Amino acid sequence: MHFDQPHGAAPFTLSVLSAGGTGVGMTAAEGLAATMSLAQTADRRGYHRFWMSEHHAMGATSVSSPALMAARLIAETTRIRLGAGGVMVPNHAPLLIAEQFGMLDTLAPGRIDLGLGRAPGTDAATVAALRRGADANDGFPQQVLELLGFLGDDFPAGHPYRRVHAVPGPWQAKENRVPAASTAPEVWVLGSSPYSAQLAAQLGRPYAFALQFGDADIDTALRLYRENFQPSAVLAEPHTLVSVPVAISDNPAEAKRQAATSAMAMLRMFKGEGYLLLPPDEVEAYPATVQERQVLDAYTGRTFHGTASTVAGRLEALHERTGVDEVMLVVGGHSASLDEYGITLLADHYALPRLEAPLPAAAQ
Template sequence: MPIPLSILDLAPIAPGATASESIQASVSLAQHAEKHGYKRVWYAEHHNMPTIASSAPAVLIAHVAANTSTIRLGAGGVMLPNHVPLLVAEQFGTLEAMYPDRIDLGLGRAAGSDPQTMRALRRPHTSADTFPEDVRELQAFLSESSPIPGVRAIPGNGSHVPLYILGSSMYGAHLAAALGLPYAFASHFSPQLLPQAVATYRDEFQPSAQLDRPYVIAGINVIGAEDAAAAEVIIQENRRTLARGVAAKGNPSITNADLDRLLERGAIAQLDNMFSYTAAGNASDIAAYLTRFQDLANADELITVHQAPTLEQRLLSVALTSEWAEHARASA
């Protein structure tokens, strides 16, 4: 039986496009996801990346929420080492006050940026070391209590915005289990430890006030198109886009031929590893792959990443993917 489908939107800035156009595309994507029955859309915090417009997830969430009605929206995630817990509690407490029962808060331990950007953010390189304590402090600020006498998050106090631990290693699996929080594994770009991490999380899970049983969200790339050949064209363009961002540092003057030579030489072999879990093709192809992946991941929910050069291609991918769940609902 298919499980809930969600979307991770990286708010990509296409070559020659503006951040404003990217943000409007994210609104259209969320509206399309809402129409097709997706459970949630999350936005990831990244900094100093010319091809991504989601550096301020809370602001983006507020804008998208104002232009949708029912779909859940959240951060997937806020990179907590970049922030103090009180401010995150106030931001997401404000979002919850504006859009009740629609806001999620995923938390990541990585900085989501390079060392130079970390310095610009005024964060020490050791800030990730206190991640478990910072999660607990944030959790307390969102509850009726407070971790610091006389200090409350307003808005935020008593909002109980649901928290999710994001990860791509065993660290996040252990922490999510110990805290009794849902666990979202980033298998859409770091697939190696998915089965092991999920098994560990489920084995070690301790019930909490938020969650009484384990809940796993697994990330997967989806390239929906008219057929497999059309999907392959999009995959190759995605590889070039990633190569441009990783190897060329977003240099707009680098050509596709230059990027293809880098890829052919294996200069950035890790990019192909990022596509290890990819459902590609038409609706039937996608449905078959998602069913297999659900079993492999032992997941309670799949969060899909629809990377494509144009918004129209992303919207088609979202619609084709939704047929997996829609068919199951019609058959129930």
């Protein structure tokens, strides 16, 4: 597996993650259109990857299926890698995931990423509606192994799925007497705990750490990943990515207001009121209790907010401490236009290369 060198003046490769943010006052169609526009801007402005996360029954998100959205974005972009950050494996049959991402890689060879997570991406009632059992997380390692077996069509002799094949995939090429595809989805293990770090290390896969989730211990996770890494056929050395929530604006106060909208959504979720992105004015007017104010301040502070220079300084300090190879900007405040403008400002700060080739006709 080959990873590009960092772009421009940044000491790390830069990418973008979106959940299809749909703020209060915005329709689902508008939220998805904003996601497409964000992906196009990331593509034009030299970002390396554009990932989408899987969520269910959440009013502030419109991407319930990263695979479906990636299929659309293939036609809307030209060079950026597209994928899931991630697919919640226990919500799906591994064979179906392998088929979907095999199709995506067939449509856009060498541009598809498949990040694997085990969280449900929703609340308890929706978990039940997804037909996901209480012990779903326990089977995550086995499900990942099955998925890799289907993607590579390399189950050992005697395995019950030896004669089950993901199509498109290597088996179909062999059956049809044509050369096998030269690329495959790039598989990542996602997480925010030592558990996911150790699994990624054992499998010899790149590891993406989600720093947007609470007080996650990135230092311990990355140390365990690097110490326990076992080289594989696809990756010779450890490779790491960290996703970080950001809100970037020329106006630091406006960036903080944007960060506060996602903090309020987290507070609402903790209270069982639903994950909604309220307008900044409504968030500011909310009569928070002392305990609620602590939550709001904590999550606002976890977001790297401010001018491009301020955010870049925090990103570089994080890189200096952790040595991560890639940084993924998690956007998702109430204002989709500010999210898009923010990644443009950071691209300018780091002088990321602009895409000179025209966008595909579908995106014009």
